[in-house]
Amino acid sequence: MPPIFVIAGKLNREYILPPLGNPILDSPGGSLLYAAGGLAVWNTDKEIGLISRVGEDYPHQWLRDLEGRGLDTRGIQIQPQSLDVRSFIAFTESNERSRSNAVSHFARRQLTFPKSLLGYQAPDDAREDLREPDPTSPSALDVPKEYRDIRFVHICPFDFISQSQMVNLFRGGSNQTVSLDPAPGYMFPAFWRDLRLVLQGVNVFQPSEGEMRSLFWGETDDLWEMARKASEYGPQIVIIKRGPRGQMIYDGTGNRRYEIPAYSSRLADPSGAGDAFCGGFLAGFHKTNDPVLAACYGNVSASLKIEGSGPFYALDVLPGLAEARLHSIKEMVREV
DSSP: OOOSEEEEOOOEEEEEEOSSSOOEEEEEESHHHHHHHHHHTTOTTOOEEEEEEEETTSOHHHHHHHHHTTOEEEEEEEESSOOOOEEEEEEOTTOOEEOSOHHHHHHHTTOOOOGGGTTOOOOOGGGSOTTSOOTTSOOGGGSOGGGTTOSEEEEOSOOHHHHHHHHHHHTTSTTOEEEEOOOGGGOSGGGHHHHHHHHTTOSEEOOBHHHHHHHTTTTOOOHHHHHHHHHTTSOSEEEEEOGGGOEEEEETTTTEEEEEOOOOOOOSOOTTHHHHHHHHHHHHHHHHOOHHHHHHHHHHHHHHHTTSSSTTGGGGSOTTHHHHHHHHHHTTOEEO
């Protein structure tokens, strides 16, 4: 049986220095897994198809572990060469993220630098050729035919060309919901014309506040105006993720605006929270067909994720906790 949901995204070998707790060294991660974890909080049957690409050097046991969780890995293509999918992130005392100067971050915390991270260079979004696909991004050509008519699709951040091809692959499906989380590397004014063409095939657009402000730099400072402009080119729903300040939801069908505060939870490791939100949103939209309620589901998924490390941390919390938080956060929704 084909899955109910499909998520396309990157798989990484993660090295994380979280604000609290022990470092995470060479552990499975990436936007794909964080989104899947956020979705699986609400979908206990785990009917989730994964689309990604890894090299032959990626630990095959990690893929078997995903299958053991009930996830469908038919869309994960193993390339016949090595691919460097290492990812480093350190959080400062003020919870700001740093992806560079890994050696200095380990030294500052008096930690031994892992040999497996030697030679790592942080990706430079500014120098990437936006017309060239990233070899570590999932490819539309690799998507199994069984996935192409699935109703609920989420596309995580990766390079623009690969994302646009993925949107084009799914946009022809009948009764499909296609959700897009853009990559920061192309969210700037000069690329707005290209992005508008892609948005024609998107139902739900889920940028961060920083990405949205970068895209409309010099044009407007009004986030609602930005959401309205994006909605004009296709997405009926635009969600602006604001981290600890929650989410703004713009429903273009009725020109309605909503705000949801972030659920107040203990912060241990914020990595992947935005992806977990997107996964939770997709689960909620499947259950309710209501963008505001769906955002509440995503809000809770993110709140659970930040309390621990690892893409699937939220699946091991106390039974009933997600539902209790959902009931609470629904009361906090405000139409503006």
